[in-house]
Amino acid sequence: MPEPKKLIVNLFEMNTPGHISHGLWRLPENNRERFNDLDYWVELAQLLEHGGFDGIFLADVVGAYDVFRGGIETALREGVQIPGNDPLLVVPAMAAVTKRLGFGVTFSTTYEPPFAFARRMSTLDHLTKGRVGWNIVTSYLPNAAQNFGLDGEIPKDRRYAMADEYLDVLYKLWEGSWDDDAVVVDRERGVYTDPSKVRYIDHVGETFRVKGPHLSQPSPQRTPVLYQATGSPAGMAMAGKHAEVVFTGGRTLEDFQRNARAMQDAAVQQGRAADDLKFIVQAGVIVGRTEDEAADKLRATRELRSVEGILAHLSVPVDLLAYPRETPMADVTAETGFTLPFAAPTVGETVDRIVESREDRFFVAGTPSVVADEIETWLDVAGIDGINLRQYHSFGTARDFAELVMPELRRRGRLREDGEPTTLRERLFGRGDRLPDGHWGARYRGGAHLG
């Protein structure tokens, strides 16, 4: 019998009180308002590592949600990703108290120079001993653009072209600028680094000019594990070229399978292997020792769910909550000029549909064995490799999963065994610390293709 497929288990987090489960900061004993404190992250990291999680995945935005109702008021009142802090800076403290936990951080290629970001990630990869991943995003909020000197968003095609060049600069710095044996620390001869093994990158492209050399010496993984969240055609092409772990979705199982296949095809066209990509999905899991306990927890999350928070997060341009539920959507469109992709016949049904759309395709509430059954179906039938566990309650969601679900998954042989600590890439793929040879970034090794 072949060994059962292993699950990648990430907690989905953000350095803010309200990430995607809007309104739930109000749950009793939810401790999200502690996100400004180092202790919050230290305790969480210890809980996750002790519980056997593979990683923590930190989302980020660099602007506020100020489209709904024409302002930031709703986002502020509901705590929709504001206040919020930098995601990279909580990693070193979590790294100090763990040995195996991986750290996926989100950073946008659109607004900040690649040279400084390359050094930040190399620093994190050194400090974590190779446990860092990067979730590549290009940013989409109008307010984010306005925080970085622009009038509004850069069109998506242009953002993706910039991202592709941005990645090229990073690969040159991470993979091409220093040889593995450049740093010798030879006290006798007085040679810290062998100068013949370090080089300028001399990148001159459409958007960026970067001379180098990279300032950091090679870190355990060099290039961090590359994550990308996508489902769009442009995103799929980019994932085929760059991504190692794709955070993807789809309204149906077939959607998901079609997306995954398209990205694997794109990868193969780029000279990569289909299994160079792993797929993770966002998962909503509510677990109880009994069905009743799970049902109670589910009820509590539904009662406090903030519809306004959801509409603000989605930047819905019309205040649907200002109309009686039975108002025909045609009237709203006539009045405001907006059509909504989610429109149903009435305002009430449209709101319900929007709220429903924010639920996870992978959702299960039940006892540990019911949850584990659902996870196995996703692994073996849908073909996913892992999950980003949505937090309803902090640390309750993570603790429940660690205490109730993980032992059941371990019994079923679905978890990676904890041997010696490794890099994140080795943990996820089991094929070494570095980018595989067929990856685009690997072409710069030894200084090839520079200048």
Next chain:
Amino acid sequence: MPEPKKLIVNLFEMNTPGHISHGLWRLPENNRERFNDLDYWVELAQLLEHGGFDGIFLADVVGAYDVFRGGIETALREGVQIPGNDPLLVVPAMAAVTKRLGFGVTFSTTYEPPFAFARRMSTLDHLTKGRVGWNIVTSYLPNAAQNFGLDGEIPKDRRYAMADEYLDVLYKLWEGSWDDDAVVVDRERGVYTDPSKVRYIDHVGETFRVKGPHLSQPSPQRTPVLYQATGSPAGMAMAGKHAEVVFTGGRTLEDFQRNARAMQDAAVQQGRAADDLKFIVQAGVIVGRTEDEAADKLRATRELRSVEGILAHLSVPVDLLAYPRETPMADVTAETGFTLPFAAPTVGETVDRIVESREDRFFVAGTPSVVADEIETWLDVAGIDGINLRQYHSFGTARDFAELVMPELRRRGRLREDGEPTTLRERLFGRGDRLPDGHWGARYRGGAHLG
């Protein structure tokens, strides 16, 4: 009798093996090659806090020294500030194991957007519970400019004008965007933040356009303690407006006193008080239990001192080491076209003068009481407020100072007593956590002067 003036004690560090004591990474048991490891920083922070240090001050550059001998070879071989990592990312791990130690980090206003930096510093101020300071620099390396898309350095006047506007953006975000009581976390009413107490900054200036609002809620200090290193006239004017702690020098005691007075005058002209500024100097201290022990340590540092490293660090445009020592400097100038500010009659004397110039004006080698006497002279006669202790050996320099000098200074009443942990600003000035009212940045409080 009035209470004796207290000394601010910082360790001067950098996330790199060779900061300013070039060649000394070769000293036996110097552990600087561990700078990539989290443990290096955790152990160092514990040593400093236990020893009673007020802070650790981290220098930074965002380029390589590649002028001397027309390339980066010397800097690499001698380990002159390369390899090097990001300074901000080691702070959270040090903060996790300390309660009182302050963290001064260096960041340049020239190459990266203010919005993202504002959030990073607010994040650090939250995570450290208000123990962070920022060393404002504008960068000077040609290679740094080339790493950020430019052909070469931006002229100094322009860099300073940019820095002044950069600071304005930061003050608006840090001081003006959120009121202290904006975050309420009212579970009952479902209000996380009171929207009436948060505002856009709508900054439109010559170089920057930033809408805001700030993403981080107010941190303990809001604006980190502002450090600046300067002696130049333009720098002094800037320090008079912005700096709270000035890292300054001068070849003579009179130089130092004149600089300090000029900056205090500039501060008063800006509506600040003369004692809103504190002055720290770089200090070289070699201490032994006996005079002989100190002399032995001094000899070891002199023997391994790297002249090539010093010339590379200073970006000396002529390879003086390629000439016999007795060569007249006039011949070198005739051959190369360069004149050096440090020129002496011969090449050998010029090199000696350059090396000598890199020694600290505040330098003492001796027993603890000799060192303490010298420190007291600087405090009481020269009028300094503190020191940035140069590292010859890591952790040896810090450990010697902690074990031998600090007890002597404590006996003499020259150290701040460790009471309850406070913010860095309160520790240094004893007048609260926030910028004083007369500071330029305070004008944006409550949203005044925005837009």
